[in-house]
Amino acid sequence: MTRQVDALQAKPAPLGRSRFLSTLNLANIPRRGLILLAVLLALLIAAPAFTSDYLLSILILILYFAYTGQAWNVMMGFAGQLSLGHALYVGIGAYMTAALFIHFGTPPWIGLLVSVPIAMAAGAVIGFLAFRFRVAGTYFAILTIAFAEFARIGFDHWDWVGASSGLFLPVATYTQNDLWHLRGRPIMFYYLILAMTVLAFLLCRWLLGSRLGYFWQAVREDEDAARAVGIATFRTKMAAVVISAGLTSFAGMFYAFYYNNLFGEQVFSIGRSIEIILGPLIGGVGTLFGPVLGAFLLTGLAETLTEILGLIGVDLPGAKQVFYGFCLLLVVMVMPEGVWPWVARKLGLETRQ
Amino acid sequence: MSALLSVAGVSKRFRGLLAVGNVSLDVMERDIFAIIGPNGAGKTTLFNTICGVFRPDGGTIAFAGERIDGHPPDEVCRLGIGRTFQLVRPFPGLSVLDNVIIGALLHHRSVEDARARAEEVLRRLDLFNQRHQRAASLTLPDRKRLEVARALATQPRLLLLDEVMAGLRPTEVDRMVAIMTELNRTSGLTIVLIEHVMRAVMALATRVLVLHHGAVIAQGAPAEVVRDPQVIKSYLGAEEL
Numbered sequence: 001m002t003r004q005v006d007a008l009q010a011k012p013a014p015l016g017r018s019r020f021l022s023t024l025n026l027a028n029i030p031r032r033g034l035i036l037l038a039v040l041l042a043l044l045i046a047a048p049a050f051t052s053d054y055l056l057s058i059l060i061l062i063l064y065f066a067y068t069g070q071a072w073n074v075m076m077g078f079a080g081q082l083s084l085g086h087a088l089y090v091g092i093g094a095y096m097t098a099a100l101f102i103h104f105g106t107p108p109w110i111g112l113l114v115s116v117p118i119a120m121a122a123g124a125v126i127g128f129l130a131f132r133f134r135v136a137g138t139y140f141a142i143l144t145i146a147f148a149e150f151a152r153i154g155f156d157h158w159d160w161v162g163a164s165s166g167l168f169l170p171v172a173t174y175t176q177n178d179l180w181h182l183r184g185r186p187i188m189f190y191y192l193i194l195a196m197t198v199l200a201f202l203l204c205r206w207l208l209g210s211r212l213g214y215f216w217q218a219v220r221e222d223e224d225a226a227r228a229v230g231i232a233t234f235r236t237k238m239a240a241v242v243i244s245a246g247l248t249s250f251a252g253m254f255y256a257f258y259y260n261n262l263f264g265e266q267v268f269s270i271g272r273s274i275e276i277i278l279g280p281l282i283g284g285v286g287t288l289f290g291p292v293l294g295a296f297l298l299t300g301l302a303e304t305l306t307e308i309l310g311l312i313g314v315d316l317p318g319a320k321q322v323f324y325g326f327c328l329l330l331v332v333m334v335m336p337e338g339v340w341p342w343v344a345r346k347l348g349l350e351t352r353q
Numbered sequence: 354m355s356a357l358l359s360v361a362g363v364s365k366r367f368r369g370l371l372a373v374g375n376v377s378l379d380v381m382e383r384d385i386f387a388i389i390g391p392n393g394a395g396k397t398t399l400f401n402t403i404c405g406v407f408r409p410d411g412g413t414i415a416f417a418g419e420r421i422d423g424h425p426p427d428e429v430c431r432l433g434i435g436r437t438f439q440l441v442r443p444f445p446g447l448s449v450l451d452n453v454i455i456g457a458l459l460h461h462r463s464v465e466d467a468r469a470r471a472e473e474v475l476r477r478l479d480l481f482n483q484r485h486q487r488a489a490s491l492t493l494p495d496r497k498r499l500e501v502a503r504a505l506a507t508q509p510r511l512l513l514l515d516e517v518m519a520g521l522r523p524t525e526v527d528r529m530v531a532i533m534t535e536l537n538r539t540s541g542l543t544i545v546l547i548e549h550v551m552r553a554v555m556a557l558a559t560r561v562l563v564l565h566h567g568a569v570i571a572q573g574a575p576a577e578v579v580r581d582p583q584v585i586k587s588y589l590g591a592e593e594l
Contacts, residue, residue, distance in 0.1 A: 211458050211462060211463075211467075214451065214454060214455050215455070215458070217447060217451070217455070218447075218455045221444035221446055222442050222443075222444055222445075224406075224426075224442065225442040225443070225444065226427075226444075226455075227425070227426040227427045228404065228436050228438070228504075229430060229435075229455060229456045229459060229504070229507050230427050230428075230459040231427055231455075231459075232427050233427065
């Protein structure tokens with residue numbers, strides 16, 4: 001029996017390279033999946049060389065949503081906890097790093113040491129209240145909205161962060177890119193968000209295959225059954241919320257330093273929270289490629305639509321929102337699991353999971 | 354020898370309904386202990402009280418000499434009690450293998466170790482060939498065995514089985530009985546089962562307890578219990594044995 005077990009496990013490959021590969025678990029991905037992935041990554045890396053400024057800004061937006069969607073997916077897709085208030089964590093990350101930079105000249109990377117823990121603490125408070133007092137499902141989602149709304153109103157009245165007149169980062173015309181202070185041209189922000197998206201993807205992939213990732217999936221699938229096999233569900237769910245909040249707040253830093261202005265009314269609005277979750281919903285909740293694919297599809301198509309409408313001289317306010325709604329409706333009706341599982345089947349990329 | 358599981362005077366009521374009233378039982382190490390009784394007798398409630406889903410309104414429950422009444426279900430499992438659900442509850446969207454890996458992760462920190470353990474359990478329960486299927490796509494008998502596999506992967510000292518034979522065909526019942534007997538013999542696993550299928554009870558049980566309206570009406574060796582006039586009257590009736 002032991003021999004059979006051994007035969008089924010991956011063949012021991014030479015050390016060094018293989019150890020790195022095995023942490024990433026690349027062995028489980030079909031070869032053409034790897035090739036596709038490499039091509040996609042190469043295209044993204046090369047993109048700034050042959051795109052206009054406008055297209056680059058769209059790509060930045062797409063990657064931003066791919067990143068935040070991936071972060072949100074940890075909570076909902078992996079652990080089954082629906083958050084409709086992820087703008088809270090983006091906002092905390094954005095406001096804290098920006099305010100520290102403006103008031104004390106703190107470089108954003110140092111600011112992260114403050115903003116990420118605060119966002120994680122906010123997630124922990126929400127998680128504690130919900131899971132301790134058994135607020136679940138829809139009610140949990142409402143609780144997450146409530147906290148984002150508290151923050152929206154609070155930040156809108158907080159003078160230290162500019163209250164309702166907004167918080168502005170000093171802007172100049174940059175000829176050089178200062179990565180340490182995140183002052184520079186769009187191309188720097190493009191590579192930053194690309195790196196963040198790739199790292200978030202790898203982190204999520206590792207998390208999903210980890211012990212914690214298995215526990216998350218157990219809780220997502222059936223919480224009572226998870227408890228019956230000894231999983232401490234409270235701790236498991238807390239970990240999901242805290243990790244997701246921390247990851248999301250990272251995007252806040254990007255948001256603040258890329259856009260250079262923050263208004264509480266906008267940053268924390270429920271519309272922002274919804275935008276974050278549309279990508280994974282359309283791409284496929286709980287999958288690793290879903291948030292990425294969803295962001296490309298949704299933002300890509302919406303911007304194309306805006307562009308076309310602009311070209312033919314039609315001014316339709318809210319056309320983008322209607323388009324989002326239409327996409328969501330279509331996906332929910334035609335492929336409720338999202339687009340990615342379907343694409344994966346078509347490409348023959350289904351992993352054994 | 355002291356009992357592995359000792360239930361003493363346990364009661365559980367839901368509002369006005371006394372589901373379990375003053376039930377006491379002792380399960381010895383390596384016993385296969387069957388709890389039988391008509392529908393609504395309180396078998397599953399008693400089970401859930403042992404597993405920590407319900408806190409008993411009275412009485413105590415001890416496992417391996419330690420009080421466990423009122424402990425949450427995950428803690429009870431970590432102490433060494435595995436369970437199945439009457440209405441099977443595998444993790445539907447996950448593969449058979451992942452279902453069992455999750456159970457095995459209780460005592461294995463590394464996913465690779467848990468996988469090896471899970472594969473071993475799956476072989477034992479004849480589910481190895483279906484290991485990459487989604488749990489939701491399995492047939493009922495397979496899902497029942499998957500429940501047992503997932504519970505076993507947590508390496509329990511005591512396994513609580515809630516009607517794992519229900520809905521199985523006689524050949525499948527025999528197969529399950531053979532698996533249980535083997536587990537009990539080779540691993541020294543103690544088993545408590547709720548069962549309606551008397552064929553399985555008679556083949557497996559070393560002791561039988563009969564519950565009726567939340568109270569114990571008979572307890573003892575299987576052959577004695579089935580001849581008890583009160584048991585025949587309230588439960589077995591005209592059922593042929």
